[in-house]
Amino acid sequence: MADIGSRSETRAPRKRVDARRNEEALLEAAAAAFIASGVDVPVRDIAARAGVGVGTIYRHFPTRADLIAAVYRHQVEASVEAGPALLADSDSPFTALTRWIDLFVDFLVTKHGLAEALQSDDAAFATLHAYFVDRLRPVCAELLDAAAEAGQIRSDIGALDLMRGVGNLCIGADKDPEYDARRLIGLLLAGLRLH
Amino acid sequence: MADIGSRSETRAPRKRVDARRNEEALLEAAAAAFIASGVDVPVRDIAARAGVGVGTIYRHFPTRADLIAAVYRHQVEASVEAGPALLADSDSPFTALTRWIDLFVDFLVTKHGLAEALQSDDAAFATLHAYFVDRLRPVCAELLDAAAEAGQIRSDIGALDLMRGVGNLCIGADKDPEYDARRLIGLLLAGLRLH
DNA sequence: CAACATACGGAACAATGTTCCGGTTTGCAA
DNA sequence: TTGCAAACCGGAACATTGTTCCGTATGTTG
Known part of the structure; x- marks a missing residue:
């Protein structure tokens, strides 16, 4: 027909x-x-x-969050897809996790104010926060679980906690050239490791 | 006279x-x-x-920063004095550092929005930032140096970096009860340790 | 007590987010 | 093709908040 x-x-x-x-x-x-x-x-x-x-x-x-989400949708989806790919290509789950976090950090620090907006408690950004969490948490969780299962990291930290921490550490990274967010994020990941 | x-x-x-x-x-x-x-x-x-x-x-x-600084001056000075005291009372420099950071975190998370303000690049908060750094950095540096000298932590992280990281991780800790800033800060400190 | 310097209060202005409505454009159907 | 109701458009108007300015009130001093 x-x-x-x-x-x-x-x-x-x-x-x-x-x-x-x-x-x-x-x-x-x-x-x-x-x-x-x-x-x-x-x-x-x-x-x-x-x-x-x-x-x-x-x-x-209707809200600024909707506009931001629409503008960056492509890049968020790219991060979603990068997770499994990294897990497959890297020589260890922890390496994959590290690389994925690096992508995430790249994304956050190159969008002026995005990290701030994501952590803001402003109701207008609630849906933006929700969108990021919905899409990225599962990916991060997969990487985290893989590394934990391989005995490379402790298993008592959730994907949300880690993403939140990384997001917070990215705040201001684009303004102050003295501030090296990656260095501190590296410390955070080091604190995750088992020995 | x-x-x-x-x-x-x-x-x-x-x-x-x-x-x-x-x-x-x-x-x-x-x-x-x-x-x-x-x-x-x-x-x-x-x-x-x-x-x-x-x-x-x-x-x-003249600026909001001046008012904030005046309101919290007492507590900042208390943190300044707590540094050497902890170093003297604790059984190791790293323990002292951990405890001091804990005080610092207490201070930041109980003042709604202080952590955000401190990291903000808003020119109005520049003097507030400067005040905190001027007073607290030397104390933090002393603790950090002592722990490094004792071989407990790596020595390539500056006091400013650490304070910045801790400050960033405190952002939003007072709003979202799901978010446990101390947990992540613990991770950061763990990442600092030598083995 | 008088004169002067200082401080006070709040109106006025500026920047920004958000809502609302009269007028226009478009898609659809006869 | 033409007519019309629905959807959409633009921007004026309103609300919130920071910041400045100046006529007036008050404390201080001789």
Whole structure:
């Protein structure tokens, strides 16, 4: 039987083209604005870059967290996929864990203010926090479990704890060149090892 | 030679009594407001508690950092004095270091938002950061050096790095009861040890 | 007690987040 | 193709908070 509604993707009465175009423009504008001014850039700035009104932002992305999540979704998914790959390619689970954490740190420190936003208790960032946890915790847990099972690390630290610690240690790493977050994260991982 | 200006403390032509009274009231009001709403409590709230206008706050404490520093000065100084005492009383330098860090953590997590403020790159908090570093770094360095000299820990981590890491790990510890900052800080210290 | 310096209070201004509504555009169906 | 209801748009308007400024009140001194 022929497809009733042309060859478009989803059901749902098809979004208006202007809405789709604006959403696209907003994602691009937000990405640029985040790089230029951090994830706390004023809403008005993003709207101006995208050439839309502030109302349009709130309509497409009710909270700042939604916008941030949308902008960085690709990279988060890449981290999700990197987990199993590292586990397969590395010579030990602990090495894989270390490498994965390194990717995670790269991600956090290159997005100005992301680490801060993730740890913030601001209700507006709750969904962002939830998104990161939902996607990344299982991956981190897998790496952690593998290393624990191999007897390389203690097994009394949860994935959430570790991610939280790493996230916290990344705060401010992009502002202060004197601060070497990786060094401290290395210490944290060293503290995890069994001897 | 006799003291020219009565038996008061400082030089400087003696402040007006209302000014001194307001400063006192502000310190008390700020301390209460910090406990109730964190160190980010709106300036107006503090002014209202103290029964003064906002202008009075800015006159006595030009930046929020000045006010915070004044409110917590006593406790910071207590931490400064605790360092040598712990070193003398503990059975090993590493134990002393651990205990001192514990005091430091206590201090940070009980002051809502203090850890965040300390790591913030906001220019308004620069002097607060500087005050903490000036007073506490030498103490931490002394403990760190003693432990390193005793061969208990590696010697390639500076006092500033450690304090920064501990401070970062304390962020959010007062909000989220699931998050156990001390556990991660324990890991960090474990990573410091030599075997 | 008078004159002066200092401090006070809060209105006014600025930056930013958030809501709301009149006007416009678009998708759909007759 | 044309008409229309629904969806969407832009930005004015409002709320919150930090910061400055100045006319007024108060303490201090001679």
